[in-house]
Each structure stands twice: as structure tokens, then as C-alpha cells.
Amino acid sequence: MNEVLTLIYEMTLYVVVTFGSAALIVITGIILGRILGRLTSRAIKSINLNGNLRRALGIKSKPEILAENIVKYLIIGIAVIAALIQIGVAISIMNFILVIIGGILLISFTLALRDFMPNIFAGLYLIATKKLKKGDSIRFKDFDGIVTKIDLLDTYIKMDSKNTMMIPNSYLMKNYIIKHSKGHKQRAK
Numbered sequence: 001m002n003e004v005l006t007l008i009y010e011m012t013l014y015v016v017v018t019f020g021s022a023a024l025i026v027i028t029g030i031i032l033g034r035i036l037g038r039l040t041s042r043a044i045k046s047i048n049l050n051g052n053l054r055r056a057l058g059i060k061s062k063p064e065i066l067a068e069n070i071v072k073y074l075i076i077g078i079a080v081i082a083a084l085i086q087i088g089v090a091i092s093i094m095n096f097i098l099v100i101i102g103g104i105l106l107i108s109f110t111l112a113l114r115d116f117m118p119n120i121f122a123g124l125y126l127i128a129t130k131k132l133k134k135g136d137s138i139r140f141k142d143f144d145g146i147v148t149k150i151d152l153l154d155t156y157i158k159m160d161s162k163n164t165m166m167i168p169n170s171y172l173m174k175n176y177i178i179k180h181s182k183g184h185k186q187r188a189k
Contacts, residue, residue, distance in 0.1 A: 018086065018087060018088070019087065021086055022083035022084070022086040022087050023083070025079050025082050025083040025086060026076075026079050026080060026083045028079065029075055029076050029078065029079020029080065029082070029083075030076055030079070032075055032079075033071070033072040033073065033074075033075035033076040033079070034072055036071050036072070036075060037067075037068040037069065037071045037072030037075075038068060040064075040067045040068055040071045041064040041065065041067060041068035042064075044063055044064040044067050045064050077101070081094060081097075081098070115168070115170070116153075118169075118170035119152070119153045119154070119168050119169045119170045120152050120153065120169075121170075122168075122169035122170045122172065122173040123150065123151060123152035123153055123154075123155075123169040124152065125169075125173070126150055126155065126169055126172070126173070127150060127152075131179075132147055132150060132155065132172075132177075132179070133147065133150070134147055134148060134149060134150065135147065136179055136180075137179070137180040138157065138177050138178060138179050138180065139177065139178040139180070140157065140167065140172070140175065140177045140178075141175065143157070143159055143165060144159065144160055145157035145158050145159040145160065145165065146158050148164065150169075152169070153168065153169060154166045154167060154168055154169060155167050155169055155172050
């Protein structure tokens, strides 16, 4: 009888210690995730990212909120994985889960950058070749205007209506524009 009680006590102690430490790991991960997420958000706010990053990545929320959530949930995810390992979930199952999560993140990152990279390459090309420069008068589609700025992602055109049109550089490179220069028209691409 004494051996049975000792066995029950040891099993209970093992379960309490194992699941208690796993719960402690998850709670610590949640707290640490929130703290580091907020610090990340403040750091991004302090470097003042403008709307170009949001527009280029196609995100509707603010970059600091996105970064805060990424850091927070990444740390919480790592804590959950550590807790599962503490409980005794097999490493092969954990590897499988990590491969799936990695694949999802890779696909998401690739889709987010599909418009960003062509715009940067087109912007570098436009800046390097000087086919368009600030002050050029152009016709793009049905719009006439003057190029006011060319950066890595967009070209800004001040139209006759005093509005400014931002055209993604990759879109600008794919379409014909007519460049007006000193009394005659040139066709540019």
C-alpha cells in the first residue's frame, strides 16, 4: 500500500512539475512577447517610417503595429514550442510543425514582396539611366504633367489640375510615356 501511495505521489509530482513548468514557460513567453513587441513598435515609430513601406508591402495597418504583432506572436510561438518540448511532445512532430510554419511564412513573405522588388529595380533603372528626371513634362496614359520626384518605389507627377499622381515605377516601366522636351515630342519607355 505504501508503494502505491509513493508511486501516486511521484506521478503527481512529475505531472505538476512538468505541466507547471510548461505553463510557466508559456506565461513568460506571453509577457516577454508583449514587452518586446511594444519596444519594437516604439523603435519603428522613432525612425518614422513613411507610407511608402505600407504601400509597397500592401498592408493596411501601420508598420509599427504589424512589427509589434510579428515579434509578440513569434516569441509566444517559441514559448509554446518550448512548453510542448517540456511536456514531452516528440521532436519529430515539432520539426514537422516548424516546417509547415516556415513554409507559410516563406509564401507570405514572397507574396508581400512581389510588387515591392520590381518597383525598386525599376526605380533604380529610372534613376541610373535618367530617362526621366525631375522637371520633365510627360504624358502618361491620358494624363499630362511634370515629374516632381523619382524615388525607389514611385514617380510623382504634378498634373495640370495641381494634383500629384504617384505611379509605381514598375507600372511606369511597363507602359509607354510621351516625354515633351523643348518643342518636340519623344517617345520613351
